Amino acid sequence: MEEELTIQEVAARTGLSVHTLRYYERIGLLSAVSRATSGHRRYTADDLTWITFLQCLRATGMSIQQMLAFAELRRQGDPGVPGRLAFLEAHQQQLLEHMRELEGYLAVIEKKIQRYRIILADEKKDTTPGQVPTSPHFSLTTQRKEESVPFYGTH
Numbered sequence: 001m002e003e004e005l006t007i008q009e010v011a012a013r014t015g016l017s018v019h020t021l022r023y024y025e026r027i028g029l030l031s032a033v034s035r036a037t038s039g040h041r042r043y044t045a046d047d048l049t050w051i052t053f054l055q056c057l058r059a060t061g062m063s064i065q066q067m068l069a070f071a072e073l074r075r076q077g078d079p080g081v082p083g084r085l086a087f088l089e090a091h092q093q094q095l096l097e098h099m100r101e102l103e104g105y106l107a108v109i110e111k112k113i114q115r116y117r118i119i120l121a122d123e124k125k126d127t128t129p130g131q132v133p134t135s136p137h138f139s140l141t142t143q144r145k146e147e148s149v150p151f152y153g154t155h
Contacts, residue, residue: 005048006040006041009043010048021051024051027068028072029064029068029071031075057070070088
């Protein structure tokens, strides 16, 4: 007989709250979970695999509405495979676009970090105890607005 897990065990394994698991079942993301004679939910390994996949979809920005649409395609079985494939390919493209966008943001942040390290290194070289730094970089953050990147500001 296949191992069955309680809702608390599934919550512990997935990191989802018991409330979230019940919510997912109530709205139809999880098909009717089997019940023990006591009425307590019993989750199978297949349920756990599906829940883990739902977490992946959610963590990658998929809305609950989109997840519900995908779950409906899944319930269709083999006839729903072309729709599921198209759905995931579209989601994959959105993720790739978002990753490229994030890489651009990361490059801007890396440039700022590099710039601030240079400023700090120059200040250490140009400062003796009791003196105010005289480095030409010292005033960059307040005077050289023309180097600022739109949206990210100068600081």
